[in-house]
Amino acid sequence: MRRLRTILWLGLKELRSLAADPVLALFMVYAFSAAIYSQATGITYELRNASVSILDEDRSQLSARLRDALLPPFFRPPEPIGAAEVGPRMDTARDTFVLDIPPNFQRDLAAGRHPELQLNVDATAMSQAGIGAGYLQQIVAQEIATFLGRTETVPVALRMRTAFNPNNESGWFVGVVGLINNVTMLAVLLAGAAVIREREHGTLDHLLVMPVSPLEIALAKLWSNGLVITVATGLSLWFVVHEAVGMPIAGSVPLFLLGVALYLFFATAVGLLLGTAARSMPQLGLLFILVVLPMNILSGGNSPFESMPRALQIVMSAFPSTHFVAFAQAILYRGAGLDIVWPQFLATGGVGGLVMAVALLRFRRSIAQAVG
Template sequence: MQFLLTLRDWMRPMLALTRKELTQLWRDRVLLLFLVYAFTVDIYLAGSGVTLQVSHARTVISNADHGVAARELTGRLVEPTFRVDAQAHTQAQALAELDRGGAMLALDIPPRFSADLAAGRQTTIGLWADTSNSVQGFMAASYITRVVSRFGIETGLSQALGQGAGVAAGSLPTVDNRIRAWYNPNQDDAWFMSLSQLLNIITVFAILLPAAAAVREKERGTVEQLLVSPLSPVQILLPKVLAMGGAILLAILLSLGFVLWPIFDVPCRGSLGLFFGLSALYVFSTAGLGLFIATVARNQAQVGMLTILLLAPMLFLSGAWTPPEAMPPWLAHAMVISPLHHFMDIAFGVMLKGQTAAALLRPIATLSVIGCLLFGFGLYRFRRQFG
């Protein structure tokens, strides 16, 4: 009974401070508007305007043959993957179009291309790609290479069957290629982009809001009043995390209800309660960085700059843009210290894969350890600065 009374007395000022933080956030209309914008409009723009697939790649063709095979090959470069804006008379004109940025791909078909194929002779075509945007250029070149390769295979097979090569159709080896895309069968980029942007925005505000709330006390001179009150550092800092974490969870619900579900039709195959519970764990884990920033920054402008400084490596080490397998070994091992990397596994596992807490035990445990360390470090810095 005495423990419950002590806990009640310990929680009462924390609840009052939490209510005070929520009131201050509600009065800060600029920050509140930024919060709503980030969790709605910004996520919509990321999901609808960013794609990882090649679409309408501008292509210029220099066709010096105009034979049947050449027309068949160029006829396969169709939208929405390719967009043939112009025909060049010579290879030099096609390369000039590529150099001035008028096209991403330049395809050169030499004379007698169709005649060489009909006679069974080896022939070549030229392909140039603008890889100033390396990702898009490489993907566009891969797409058109696949089209040309399939055309070559089909042409060779038809010649083997129809030109008296003595090959029976049933004796040729065949490949039964059956592709099964799991969790996102339509390979809809909007699912990945909108959900990834949601996680990035959660990270930004999980660092920014607690730091801004703590620095606000410095700017207004009220931190000294809190320090002389009969409150421990935990009772001073934890309400800021609780209040801002609650605001972030409400913003997540706003984003799911108004953007991800109705507009992009992102599924939630797992437990929604588990997703919000683990999101709260992630907000707590990342808030330790915000408390650390609050001990270093002297004003709100410095809070924003330091948030960007910490956010950049977290995003690069999250695995959203580059998988660990494609990174140098030392950098792939460094991803374990990024809370966002583990939250990515958790969020995509719950939302798209329908995984349970037991299946996500490893990232949950790692995120919990990181959260305790970061919050403990922020609390230690606060005690050192004001103790």
């Protein structure tokens, strides 16, 4: 009981220290509010306001129909251009698409010939280029079929049913991914900064002359920073992602927060390890870039995990960040319960406990070296 009281009071000291650091406190508030909202509303994977120009060398009724079919919000009003403008406009990224309608296109089509349309695509805008090219192909095919009075007949009718995100709102996806990434980043930074702050302020020496052990110091830092991150995650999920962005939460918020708490065993332990390796905040920042950013990018949140090379999938399966993304999306999007996500919970808790044991051992050795 004495050890538990010591860990409790040392953790409360960490909370007061965090509250007394206005820069770190404001950074936390920003990271779980404005940063997530701006990502969710500013980053979109849908086709929206794509710039398109038309080189109309036919000037027929059909070419006018094709021009009028490109409507907002998918496309901006098409601009008519000349042949000499195609290359410069594509080179300067003024247009994502340039549709070239050749001379006598309507006449050749009515005569049963097979004229060709040319669509120039700026593929540096990957999302809009891929989706927009498909949209343009469908629009052109539909307008030509309508103009010729034909109906498309296929032997099988495909009825698409979009589950969990029926309107394909990318803000729902980006908001949750931003929240998941910020949980990892803030947990690592807070735990690492707590160690470095003690060293820079000289308070670590004061702790060492008190009747407390390195294990108690480390556990106090872990639970206090983990509590702050868990509370901030719950508030951000509800007020920013759910209320401000408008994403419905399909599953249990307490179950998700339980998973967050399990994941924080790993994330705060990584921060503790980096804090013992770094001697200053700039060094911690460099280690953070080398360790945490690749872990976030390859966790399956920003791109499908299945699309990665098989060898990389095997390596990343050993990191709890991958399992964190998996159970977070399962709970929040698909309403999964504990009976479905328990394997991810088990993997996250197991690896997190192992990394925490290594971090505590490393912290103890660094304290012993400081004393020596």
